[in-house]
Amino acid sequence: MSPTEQYNSILTLLRAGALEQAEKEYFRLGLDTVSDNEDILALGGRLLKSRMVESHQSHKRELARQAAEKYYHAYEATGGTYTGINTAAMQMLAGDIDNARATADEVLHKTRGYSPKPGQDAYYHMATVAEAYFILGDHARAETNLTDAISLDPENYDAHASTLKQFELLATVNSADISWLDKFRPPKTLHFAGHIFGLDGDGNILDEASVYGLGKSILDKILSENIGYVYGALAAGSDILIAEKALEANAEFHLILPCPDELFIQTSVMPFGEHWVSRFWACKAAAKTVRYLSGDNLKTDDMFTAFASETAMGLAVLKAERLATKPLQLLIWDQKNPTAKAGTARDAKVWEQAGRDQIIIPYPRDTRKATGAGDNTEELTASRDLKAMVFADVRGFGALTDSQVPVFIDKILRPLAICVNTQGRQLEHLNTWGDGLFLVLDSVEAAAKVASDLQETFRAIDLAEIGLPEFLALRIGGHYGPVHEMRDPFTNRIGVFGTEVAFAARIEPVTVPGSIYVSEPFACALALSAEEKYRCETVGKVEARKGQQALKLFSLRVR
Incomplete structure (x- = not known):
């Protein structure tokens, strides 16, 4: 792969929520040694910024400081305003206000010598100016320049949202009043x-x-x-x-x-x-x-x-x-x-x-019949139940030697089993085969918790220390939908059946190792019930196995 293709592969991992895998690939591919590409140079800072956003409050400042150093290295090498303004932002989040403002002022001077192309380039140019003024504490000029930025690319709502989120993050440093941002929000x-x-x-x-x-x-x-x-x-x-x-x-x-x-x-x-x-x-x-x-x-x-x-x-x-x-x-x-x-x-x-x-x-007046007709549903008896489903397996299990299998069962499957067994009554059905795992839970929030707990448990295992290859990685897929709960004629146990179970099984094989992918219905239900605990970011349509339609999937991440 070319450096650009390697860079894009790391971004794919980041967007999939597989931060640890992204970091491993970043160093394995030697992207930390690249010295002539601003985007690749900035990637180290971006990885640390992602870790900072997802970290506990007590670790945020140190991670922001490390991200600032990475961004500054890229800024020093290229002089680019993108890495410059990110350096200033991370310095501010690290509590280094004086250096943040000095860097922002320097970036501001650089922007005056640049003529952007119309559209998105012009938007980001003026948004950088607005962010520099915001870091400098001049919110009036930040507001004026953000107004200009949006006028240059008025319907690029994703770009506007990215800028607004950055300002909201920066405002956490000194609890700045950012109510003036509301007028810039997309529809x-x-x-x-x-x-x-x-x-x-x-x-x-x-x-x-x-x-x-x-x-x-x-x-x-x-x-x-x-x-x-x-x-x-x-x-x-x-x-x-x-x-x-x-x-x-x-x-x-x-x-x-x-x-x-x-x-x-x-x-x-x-x-x-x-x-x-x-x-x-x-x-x-x-x-x-x-x-x-x-x-x-x-x-x-x-x-x-x-x-x-x-x-x-x-x-x-x-x-x-x-x-x-x-x-x-x-x-x-x-x-x-x-x-x-x-x-x-x-x-x-x-x-x-x-x-x-x-x-x-x-509703203007009650003309509805006593049966309840007139609502947007028929009063029919439900024959199914809505359930959350989780499939998981370990990428690389098939490459283990026979002597490694007992270690795998004892040092990897056992901790994962302990993790699953702590879910209590919310875990309604369980099935396993080799390194594979199928769970059915009573809610998407419970499913999100067990999926994230499983991923965290696996990440805490030092593979090198227990003598297993470091290419092993847990991948987890989740889905939510109506299923039939019936007795399995083979096992005589209650199980779940239906097209939604088959759909759920298609997600895990295409999941990026080290991450959790969920279906759109799962992401929607979770956004309704537990938005403050978890977030789901789209990874777009993912190619499925041959002969199957591409899947629209989301990366599940703990807030």
Whole structure:
């Protein structure tokens, strides 16, 4: 591999959350000796910065100091403003304020002699100027230059978010007031839901005036809250009306359905009026992305409706975190039926329990039937349970010699087994084979904990000391979805079955060794229930085994 390819391979590991593996590869490939490439020179600092962000508070300053030294070495060798401003930032986080400001001032002078290209280059140039002023304590000029930066590349929201997160990190040094950053935040994200209704004599009707009032209220909220991204389904009535108003406001619409189009239309659109069907197709055609949580054309139930809603909510939260903005929920709701297994009331409860802001537009009048029709779910009996699944194995196990296997079992599998056995009642099913492990837990938070505990346990083992090769690495895959719990005819024990189990098994083999990859539904559910403890960062679509579709995966990391 060329140095550039080696550099990109380290970045891939970093983005996958495999920090230890990234550090090992950085030294193994000799990238610490490169002296003529600013990006590669800065990589040592970036690795230490990543470790600092994930470390305990008591270690942060020392790691920031080490990162500052690495960045400064790169800055001294190349004179680049990228490594210069990162040197200043790490010096500030290390508590070396005087040197941080001296470096920032030097970088500021360098930027005056540079003419950036239009677009992203110009944005980062002005963002560097803004960061330099922020480190120098001149927040008024930082604000002015950040305003200019965003005007030069106004829709590059990922870049804006990166800058905002850097300012927030720097502000922790002296508890600086950064409320002025809020006006620079990208548009907000929105999860939406509401009651089903029909028109003109269809089931659960609302009159024209009520529907007009709902539409106006929806559009007003979307515009006033600066909503840029919306996530939800397209049942007749509230869902379609909200999606239409979001598209009218030029928001990006992401469609999440519990089942394929034909079955969804049959159960949640057509019964409330044929005119809703054409509106369904029009909204779907305008959607930025479309997701189906089940491929079953024959049957859907409350479980998949709830699963789809959780995924839609989680997607809104994940997008907001990525963009350093705020997620909201918009409901057209009568505030009844709080014990429903699926639908608007359940969505409201799940979102509220996470302590996030809701916008509730009252349902105009109660036209719903006593059976509960009119919500965005059928009252069907769930035949499955939502479970979190974890697959794990040790990369390199097959290369061990026969004499090494007993050591592996005693020094590696035994500590991992102890780790698993501490999970208590949250661990519902367990299966092992060789170095392989399959766990089923009652929640994604429990699954995230056992996965991170297993990875930490493995990392604490000194492979060289116990006489095993250092290429051994634990890889873990996680998934969340509806499964059938049934008795296995071979073992006579209760086990889990279904397409979601098969999907879960596909993740671990493509996981970067030393990291934890999880599916999008897992990441969404975790963002809803334990965002303050864990974070999931997208690693994009990962090629699966031959003949299988690429998987959209996330790296799971402890905050």
